[in-house]
Amino acid sequence: MKNLKKVSLYLFALLAFGFASCESEDPEKENEEEVITDVTLQFQELNASNALVGSVFTFKASDPQGIEVGKTPTIQSISLAKGKKYQMTIEVYNAIEKEDITKEILEEAAAHQFFFLGQVFESNFFSIQYADAGGIALGLKTTLTVSPSTGTNNSSMRVVLRHDLNKSFTGASNPNFSNFVQAGGETDLDITFPVILN
Amino acid sequence: MIQKAILLCLAMAVSLGTLKAQKCDLILRGRVLHLENNQPIEAAYVWLSESATGVATDANGNFAIKNLCSGQKTIQITFIGHKEIKQSLILSTGKSNLTFKMEEEAVALTGVEVHGHREAVQSTTAVSTLFGEALLQSRGESLGESLKRVAGVTTFSTGNTISKPVIHGLHSNRILILNNGIRLEGQQWGAEHAPEIDPFLADELTVIKGAETVRYGPEALGGVILVNPPALPTTKKYTTELNLVGNTNGRAGNVAVSHAGGSGKYPGLGYRIQGASRRAGNIHTPNYYQGNTGMSEASLSGALGYSSSKIGTEVYYSxxxxxxxxxxxxxxxxxxxxxxxxxxxxPxxxxxxxxxxNNPKQVVSHHLAKLKAHYHLNxxxxxxxxxxxxxxxxxxxDRRRGELNARPSLNLELFTNTTELILEHNLKSQWTGSxxxxxxxxxxxxxxxxxxxxLIPNYxxxxxxxxxMEKYIKGPLELEAGLRYDYRxxxxxxxxxxxxxxxxLIYQNGSIFLGGMYQINSNLAFTSNLGTAWRPPNVNELFSQGLHHGAAAVELGDANLDTEKSLKWVNGLEYEGKRATVELTAYANQIRDYIYLNPTGETFVSLRGTFNVYEYLQADAFFYGLDLSGTYSFTEHLNGYAKGSLIRAKNTETNTYLPFIPSDRMDWGLSYSLGKNPDQGRNRITLSNVLVARQHREPIFDLAPAPPAYALFNLGYSKKLELFKNTLSLSLQVNNLLNTEFKEYMNRFRYFTADMGSNFQLKLNYQF
Structure with missing residues (x-):
């Protein structure tokens, strides 16, 4: 009987311990580190000898809340001159965490790639080449040529960032590769910019 | 629909027949049970001295002595380790069904075998158990896959490594899984969250198909799964079991070892340790590999127990x-x-x-510690x-950029304490209960x-x-009823x-059940159980707010959801004859305020692209269906089996079909035993065929239409041989023999890939 008492005492202690150790933690604020809130397309004109001339101008797509229901992103119209050639650089930013994601994309160039699609390419208003350092197909830096004659002044360009794709997939080296899905991976960005041609 | 179900049950009832006893041609029927737990005693010896006739009880504890004349008789029942029952009775036409309960003898008597204090499933609901040979065949599979052997149980899976058991169309938080008597509490709400349990620790997997809230607590709307390890040894003997399984598909392998022993010095003291591990690589469909579908798993469990006639204790860890x-x-x-x-x-x-x-991946671990004791007051x-x-x-x-890739995007820690105190009585009269x-x-x-x-809050x-609960047993009739109240x-x-x-939030609810079993004759039993159950909404249903990558969906919870309330009626008919066994289960389940994820039809646009928006809604739902399984011995050598299930489920408010309800299916096969003693199954070839219909009852919205019907063939050969005086079981099984490409409606990966191609599996089991 003495033993039984001891056992029940231990039992009770164990129980008390079990119940006490199990309180849920106070919730903590979580930094949204994966979110992309701002995508900036930066343009500068290139002359006939491919030297940068003129001033830099930018167009931006932003979604300050990241992924949240009920909010739609704001997308500026890209305005470019017919018959000219530009260098386009893309900057990707997380405004919630004040983090430059461009750097990360560059560091993981082997797992990322931008594709450029939409009416501007389908109607041959634009032509584009990757111009990243080291001759890789990434798309953070590109050369964009605007056709001198376009039937319309209004068009659109779709910018897609793929992550984790097979970059050596047949056709994937083409910045206009519309079957990018076939190369695997997933979409990090998919933005359609309105385009105004002057 | 209700009428249909009722008709069905009526039909069952009508088919019952009774045997009539005539003068000087009386039959004495009875049943012998353990007094301690009401489990039937097999092979108890029943002797009538006046007529000098004796019989042994069958697996259900039933016996029948025929051709008796009326008059006074003395009945004597003996069973090893139990006190003899000697009783006189007067046999007449009206008194031919008796229940005897045998009391265990004290352990102090050396040499008496003490059976482990394992609780029997005391239910008048349809219960199916997987053990012995059938369990051996399932070794190496996940819990969900193993349980598919029970008619009426299917799986809701995410690929070939994650599968959740589905009982009568319900899964996740609508069913309960008990690991050695403890409610398994993991993050069961997620469709891609498999139960954190290794079936290797069990020597018995039991499925209770009724609403068992009263016995086991809230959430047991669809049924309960009991994963029970073997009883601990109580005498000095040592047993070791080794299991090895190898598969060609996924190049997967399992190793499992268990060892149990009892003390000679302290009778009643026993222990068991058990461990298992599994490693698998990418699964191959008939035409391609599924990238990143490998897995690794390990499990460990141990138990130490002491039992005497008065007391039983067990500590268990897994x-x-x-x-x-x-x-x-x-x-x-x-x-x-x-x-x-x-x-x-x-892909x-x-x-x-x-x-x-690689990512995406899940890393899950689960600890369970249990302390159990019982004390016989008298x-x-x-x-x-x-x-x-x-x-x-x-x-x-998830796949993420930079150093984030090494960090989990969901990281949950869940602690659960469960305590139970139950007072049971098992009177010598007809009443038992708790x-x-x-x-x-x-x-x-x-x-x-x-x-x-x-995705879900801290809570x-x-x-x-x-x-x-109370149960009344009189001869072939068992009646039980129970009630429960919960506050959460x-x-x-x-x-x-x-x-x-x-x-x-506060939830409270009462539940009740009423059930009965009638042993129509020694071959045929009928069970019926009507019970209510409830389930409070889960945290994800209340608070989800975020992106679900696999479904490209934003899911929105609703903190105002009410509890789900169900009323389930299960009827079972069990026949066990010389050549055939048949088990038929028919059920109807009315669920009020059934919670489901509904596509709103809206999309949400972000810089990442477009997503579907889903919200959690409630509506009344009605489920009904049939499970049928049976075996038949054509000859000593040739045996056949068949099982199938039908489920119908509808949202009765919108009159639409619910998503992810298993389609009609059946599984049948033939086995041929070679050799002189075919009943021992020492050399057996089995050919089986699985037929799965297309799900024609699709919800209004689905990302893709239901995949077409499919048929799979499986071939197996098993051999038992003696090795150092112990039995070695070997089996070679080929699943999906014809390497058929198919997609299963209940697999969430059907949107993305074909299912598993053919697989050759070699199994070895050695007990010594």
């Missing part, structure tokens, strides 16, 4: 850990990604075989106490640092319940951005 790769292509960026892959119906990533597990009254502690850690990793209180305390925390707003849950509080909190969201 640990389970797994790392599961998720098919890379299922992690889609947005809706157009998802639609592209659905259109192709196969875009071309993978080779590999064991490596031969009729017993006090049971049980305490369980569980810790569940779940980490889910009453008890149970407490569940649970705390869920998000481990900070994921860089993602938590604390407290559930108190008390219940009462949930308090939840989380940050969404910089805003603190808090909620305090």
């Amino acid at each position: 640990f389970f850990t797994t790392e599961l790769g998720i098919l890379r292509d299922t992690h889609t960026g947005n809706l157009s990604d998802l639609l592209e892959i659905i259109e192709k119906g196969a 875009f990533n071309q993978a080779d075989f590999a064991y490596t597990i 031969p009729s009254w017993k006090l049971n106490f049980q305490y369980g502690f569980q810790q569940n850690n779940r980490q889910e990793f 009453m008890g209180i149970s407490l569940i305390q649970q705390a869920n925390s998000n481990v900070p640092g994921t860089g993602v707003t938590p 604390e849950l407290l559930n108190g319940g008390f219940f009462l 509080t949930v308090s939840a909190a989380r940050f969404v951005g910089k805003d603190l969201q808090e909620a305090d």
Whole structure:
């Protein structure tokens, strides 16, 4: 009987311990580190000898809340001159965490790639080449040529960032590769910019 | 629909026949049970001295002595380790059914075998158990896959490594899984969250198909699964079991070892240790590999127990850990990604075989510790106490940029304490029953640092319940009824951005059940059970707010959801004859305020692209169906089996079909035993065929139409041989013999890939 008492005492202690150790933690604020809130397309004109001339101008797509229901992103119209050639650089930013994601994309160039699609390419208003350092197909830096004659002044360009794709997939080296899905991976960005041609 | 179900049950009732006893041609029928737990005693010897006739009881404890004349008789029942029963009775036409309960003898008598104090499933609901040979055949499979052998149980799976059992169309939080008597508490709400349990620890898997809330607590709407390890040895003997399984598909292998022993010095003291591990690589469909579908798993369990005639105690611990790769292509960026892959119906990533597990993946571990004791106050009254502690850690990793890739995007830690105190009585008269209180305390925390707003909040849950059950046994008739009341509080909190969201919720509910069993004759038994059950809404249904990558969907919870209430009626008919066995289960389940995820039809646009928006809604639903399984011996050598299930489920408010309800299916096969003693099954060939219909009852919205019907063939050969005086079982099984390409409606990966191709499996089991 003495033993039984001891056992029940231990039992009770164990129980008390079990119940006490199990309180849920106070919730903590979580930094949204994966979110992309701002995508900036930066343009500068290139002359006939491919030297940068003129001033830099930018167009931006932003979604300050990241992924949240009920909010739609704001997308500026890209305005470019017919018959000219530009260098386009893309900057990707997380405004919630004040983090430059461009750097990360560059560091993981082997797992990322931008594709450029939409009416501007389908109607041959634009032509584009990757111009990243080291001759890789990434798309953070590109050369964009605007056709001198376009039937319309209004068009659109779709910018897609793929992550984790097979970059050596047949056709994937083409910045206009519309079957990018076939190369695997997933979409990090998919933005359609309105385009105004002057 | 209700009428249909009722008609069916009526038809069953009408088919019952009774045998009439005539003068001087009387039959004495009876049943012999353990007094302690009402489990039937097989092979008890029943002797009538006047007529000098004797019989042994069958597996159900039943006996029948025929051709008796009326008059006074003396009945004598003996069974090893139990007190003899000697009773005189007057036999006349009206008194031919008796129940005898045998009391165990004290352990002090050396040489007496004490049986382990394992609780029998005391239910008048349809119960199916997987053990022995059938369980041996399932070795190496997950819990969900193993249980598919029971008619009426299917799986809801995410690829080939994650599968959740589905009982009568219900799964996840609508069924309960008990690991050695303790409610398994993991993050069961998720469709891609498999139960954290290794079936290797069990020597018996039991499925209770009724609403068993009264006995086991809230959430047991669809049924209960009991995963029971073997009883601990109580005498000095040592047994070791070794299992080895190898598969060609996924190049997967299992090793499992268990060892149990009893003390010679202290009779009644016993222990068991058991461990298992599994490793698998990428699964191969008939035409390609599924990239990143490998897994690794390990489990460990141990138990130490002491039992005497008065007292029984057991400490038990189990640990389970797994790392599961998720098919890379299922992690889609947005809706157009998802639609592209659905259109192709196969992954875009071309993978080779590999064991490596990359992101996306899950890393889960589960600890369970249990303390159990019972004390016999006297031969009729017993006090049971049980305490369980569980810790569940779940980490889910997504493909992310930079150093984030090494950090989980979901990191949950769940603690659960369960305590139960039950007073049981098992009177020598016809009454047995129990009453008890149970407490569940649970705390869920998000481990900070994921860089993602938590999908579910931190919460604390407290559930108190008390219940009462009583059973009346008279001859072939068993009647039982029970009631329960539960009170639950949930308090939840989380940050969404910089805003603190808090909620305090209270749920309470009563449940009742009424059931009966009638042993029509020694071959045929009928059971019927009507019970209510309830399930409070789960935290994800209340608070989900975020992106579900696999479905390219934003899911929105609703904190105002009400509890789900169900009324389930299950009827079973069991026939066991010389050549044939048949088990038929028919059920109807009316669920009020059934919670489901409904597509709103809206899309949500972000810089990442477009997503579908889903919300949690409630509506009344009605489920009904049939399970049928049977075996037939054509000759000594040739045996056949068949089983099938039909389920119909509808949202009765909108009159539409519910998503992810198993389609009609059946499984049948023939086995041929070679050799002189075919009943021992020493050399057996089995050919089986699985037929699965297309699900024609589809919900209005689905990402892709239901896949077509399919048929699979499996071939197996098993051999038993003697090795050092012990039995070695070997088996070679070929699943999907014809390497058929198919997709299963209940597999969420059907949107992305074909199912598993052919697999050659070699199994070895050695017990010594």
